[in-house]
Amino acid sequence: MSWWEEWWRTVRYAIKEERRTARLISILVTVGAIAVVLISATNGVSVAIG
Structure with a gap:
């Protein structure tokens, strides 16, 4: 998995969690x-x- 995919996954997950x-x-x-x-x-x- 490239760093871009990992970063984008983190961003999408963070959007789901307000604290994140x-x-x-x-x-x-x-x-x-x-x-x-x-x-x-x-x-x-x-x-x-x-």
């Missing part, structure tokens, strides 16, 4: 925030919001 959905969203937000920090660190902190 909240946990999945929090994990995705955390990963996104880490990615933004890493991108900012490698490109220099020149991100302007607004």
